[in-house]
Amino acid sequence: MDRIASWLLAAGLALAPVAAAAQDGEGRLTGLKLSGDQPIQIESDRFEVDETRGVGIFTGNVSVVQGPTLLKSARMTVHYDRDAGSATTGSAAIQRLEVEGGVYVRSESQVATGERGTFDMQTEVLTLSGKEVVLTEGENVVVGCRLTVQMATGQAKLESCKGEGSGGRVRMLLTPGSENRQ
Template sequence: MTHSFRILIAVILFCQPLGAAAQGAQVAFGNTAQDSSLPVEVTADNLDVNQQDGTAVFTGNVLIGQGEMRLSAPRVLVVYKNDQSGIEELQATGGVTLVSGEDAAEASRADYNVDTGLIEMEGDVLLVQGINALSGDKMFVDTRAGTARVTGRVKTILQPENGNQ
């Protein structure tokens, strides 16, 4: 999702009458539930590994794929489990885009717990689902259930099914 597309969505959201404002909204996210046991594929321009603390930092055009889910960011810190048997957590920063099926979300940062399948996105969250958009301060994605919960000054425009008001 480009920066200009995000600005366009923001203009549409904030120039029309408020359709819904709440402290939290539960929505579907992605076409199907994500299997967090699938392999995680990471591509990036650079990699720095720290054997002492069991971390790796990917920088530059980072793209992470797991099943149908894709996450991109300028920088991703990978924290390995204590026994080095797998990935415990991914911490993406610098502007993050998360795509699952036809749904896409943007935020300043995202933390993904691979074992639980939970992703916490925060900082100017924007969720786009087809013609609908939803914004808030934080979004919690349960990849196993295929749902998301947006909190913190949630705003959306509800479109009538037939397009008439």
């Protein structure tokens, strides 16, 4: 399950590259590092497995920790490759993760929040979405409704909240010198 690290660390984004490219809504993310060598601890109120569908569902106060990265949500669905091991024991290859219900991701000094998120292991694409996706690093804040990250290339795109009362724009607050106060 160390591929969960890819999703977790992608969501704990370094905001400087996103901020630098906010005018066109796209940017290149740098500094993404995977912690595949560190153990992953998953806790929830309940865990169900459906081997016939290749699905594992964690519900209720889901908490996933790997190194300095923390993911919290109400529900996490893990889609496994049914032909490559057992979902019950965690030995199956993960195809896709889906989280929903107050998604919160913290990695070192960055925090990302949204209503739901997905990470496709084959394409290495992370998507975090909701009425308000908020990325913060210290005093700097970027707000939109859909964040898509191409992990292989480091390309990221934050889309506005068209029709959500925001005027259809990505919003950003940058505080000069804030990187020196962290």
